[in-house]
Amino acid sequence: MTPQEEVENLIARVAIGDRAAFNHLYDRTSAKLFGVCLRVLNDRVEAEEVLQDVFVTVWNKADSYKVNGYSPMTWLITITRNRAVDRRRAMKLPPVPIETADLMPDSKPGPEASAIAASEARQIKACLDELPRARAHLVRRAYLEGDSYADLAQATGVNLNTIRTWLRRSLMALRECLSR
């Protein structure tokens, strides 16, 4: 069984109320998912509360996994990331500042632009590397840290509409690269 099939199999067993499978799934995935919560919230107590909430959802909603078309880790990561971002927004945490120096050398592609994606899963990283470095950084901030447009505007001191334009253009370029 591949790791993916293994997690898929565990989720399927959780869906029929298999507690041992749930515990196994927790052991397998909680460290990665906790890492996701911490990255967004930067606070262990808050992150653990969100992770608890995530696993309660997994136990209750595992039967809906099959119908939504996600690969198993994506399903878990997406639930976790979205919950953590919701929590972060509810707490109105101020964004971590982004150095203007980081934003300005804007026309040059990132350092690893020439790196060839090792696998399909790395395709997105290769495409992010094709973006100007500062733009890729904004996309990563939005995804990994859950920054909103307003957060990014505050973090950079750049006007919100400009940030939105930048990010949307970056996403468009990413999408183009991904469909190549």
Next chain:
Amino acid sequence: MSDQTLPPDGPEEDEDRVLAAEYALGLLTEEERAWFEERLDTDTALRAEVVAWDEHFAAVILDDVEEVAPSPQLAKRLQTILFKPEKHSFWQQIWPYGLGGLAAALVLWLSISTGILVPVDSRLQPDLVAELAPTPDGEGLVIRATVDTTLAAVEVVRAAGTPPDGRVFELWLIAGDAAPVSLGLLEDGNSTLIDLPQDLLAVLPGALLAISDEPPGGSPTGAPTGAVRAAGPLTSS
């Protein structure tokens, strides 16, 4: 910045793709999100686009986010929250099994008529039978009871599952709204034969059988004191 002077968004498709990415990232305003989710309900291509973005972003996370072990207390807390729910009253635990009677009878009829479930014991000529479905507290239990009203006896066969350490299983009869009546304790082996009081025979059809776990020697109060582990209605065999 040059970006600000670039031409407006391209064709509708591109616009949707970017919207899907913004949705996946949680960048839309509340109104935009509500409107987008309404479209998602009917637009499968749009839904696929969101799933594709989620897959890509999750790949970044899998790669870039370091694993950090949560505290061991979290695992324990989850066990308590999910698997040791507050004790419900006996009746709260029992009622779904009464409603399930018709379905259970159908399943039983199917399993017998298709030969999946062959009556285990020939000592009785059963005319009533109950499949005792496990409650959330009784995971893994497979218990079946057959009643011979002529002999006034019930045989309980435990095909799988055991009581918790230091506890015994007790069999209860619940007829209509009456309080549970103890029929006796299950023996350690997988089959227990219990005599039935004559005055109960008339109320058996449609009544519920339930198994609770009790201290050795049985319930000290005459009513179930432990968790209900399995229950099911008696139906004609």
